[in-house]
Amino acid sequence: MARPLRFPAPLRPGDRIAVTAPSAGVTGASAARIDFCLDWLRGRGYDVVVGECLYGDGLTSAPAEQRAAELTRMLADPDIHCVVPPWGGETAIDMVDLLDWDVLAEAEPTWLVGYSDLSTLLLPVTTRLGWATLHGDNLADTPYVVPDGLLHWLDLAGGPGPFVQRDSGLVATWVRFEQDAQATEWSHVGQGRWEVEGGGRLDVTGRLVGGCAETVANLAGTPYGDVRAWAEDLDEPTIVYVEACEEHAVNICRYLHSLRLAGWFDRAAAVLVGRTNAPDHADLTQREAVLDALGRLDVPVVWDLEIGHVPPHLPLVNGALARVVVDGDTREITQTLA
Template sequence: MLRFPAPLRPGDTIAVTSPSAGVSGLGAERVAFCVDWLRQAGYEVVVGECMDGSGITAGPAERRAAELTAMLCDPKIRCVLPPWGGETAIDLVDLLDWDALAQAEPTWLVGYSDMSTVLLPLTTRLGWATMHGDNLADTPYAQPAGLLPWTELASGPGPHVQRDSGRIATWARLDEDTRAVRWRDVGEGTWRLHGADSLHARGRLIGGCVETVTNLAGTPYGDVAAFGRRHADDGLIVYLEAAEDEAATICRNLHALRLAGWFEHATAILIGRTNAADNAKMTQEQAVLDALGRLGLPLVFDVEIGHVPPHLPLVNGAMATVTVTADVRQITQELR
């Protein structure tokens, strides 16, 4: 059974912790600004102890797992938000207190990149809806027309309608502005449909960052095949985005997800826009087609769901409808 956290409202408490990379230097200045921004938006914000940015993670895996578990189980906390992603959140997934989490009411966990490593098992193992959306450092950026802030999706059941923004952007450099709230436009782009002339697909959303979730496939923490079987009547819409690995590596990872049964109940696959490098003999798009083209499923390329801003938030477990025609490029999510 899927369980959706209570709607997030101004006045609710958002907790900040670093399950993966911590903060230091200009990054700490950015995070402090973002905490103040959330408070000015009306939320109570508490900052945990696991925030140290001197190492590859914010502290020992046991401490990070304990703090994240405590925050997710605290009924006074309605949302947990990391400063950003990182590299090795996989070291804590088996250290979370899964029994305690199973007994707790679901709490919003929001983030992307390495946070996919934690979002995915909370949804597939516990049935908690989780949010693949902006980390704390990106939250103050204003959304362009067509996209919604993650706070709006967390505020109620929807339907939440988002459309292709047509924009390609980038972040403000921290050494130039730690208080930026507007993306820097670098170009225009649009969703592209492959494998069909038009698309109208429905299914439960599930997915994340290719480089991190692939390491969960074949383990109890990334059993999307079993999740798909449980929701076979609804079907799945699987979404994936490449952060930085070159195309041949992404190709191997996508084949691994295919062999692990991730797409057995899929009705469509969404592929995030990426700046990751091509291989000398394979582009990123060719990598996707090599691994997933044989499935005969519609593929939607260049969706704003990854490491190229702006960001289109998606709720793992939400019932989604994706429509792509000559005139419409839209996703609707219902939190039910």
């Protein structure tokens, strides 16, 4: 049975932030970027500590047992208020069942922040422990200036809300580490706009839950991704968000069908879909993939939110009570951490 929702204490300057790599480690030219980001957080008054599982040039930063032990220790340490990774990676799933869930269940909630492969960990921390988690920038993106309409993940971690964010209209990309390891301005590449599938208006409220489709779909049907049970225990509507990293449309279609069959959308008041650069299939676009899986549900779909692998990033708190409004010129999401 899912535990009641608990929200970590507000993150304040002076609090300790721990950095570890539960998935891919730091190596080569990326080290200069991470060093800059660590200094950036310290320059804003945070006490930043670095774990042993940060650097490494393999698929992961360290063996699964070591990564799991370090993340457990950091999340259970009362002196650590937030844990953030350098970025995602590929196989964080190898440590999900190695975390000491009994130890964490006795600990006070700690902010766990990130996206991409970190969705693999954010999801069970929320659904199994009842801790709110923060789907936002990884450390490597944290120094980027937030565009008008959006908030920094540090803002959401810093208080109860309500936090209002609006469609930024911006489509951007990263500055390569080799080009500028200290970049803080996104490279603008276009414009985007939230829209409801089929047109019309939307005004819904529910508890946020979701993540990267390529990673969370592998948890569906396991004790680490039972969103159906979590939502049933809460007995509230949900707002499910999904985004695609790089898989072509056929695989995204499969992943979303898997989530549907696992009951992820049974209590959904809406589904939010992040904009993506993932490729289409010759016979199936990314949008068609979503509609193939979810179109049979009586659930509205909102397209092109800034919630994934196309920056900038709109941070979402798993477990937050959210209201989403798309009506004329109003395109906004309000989150309350209660």
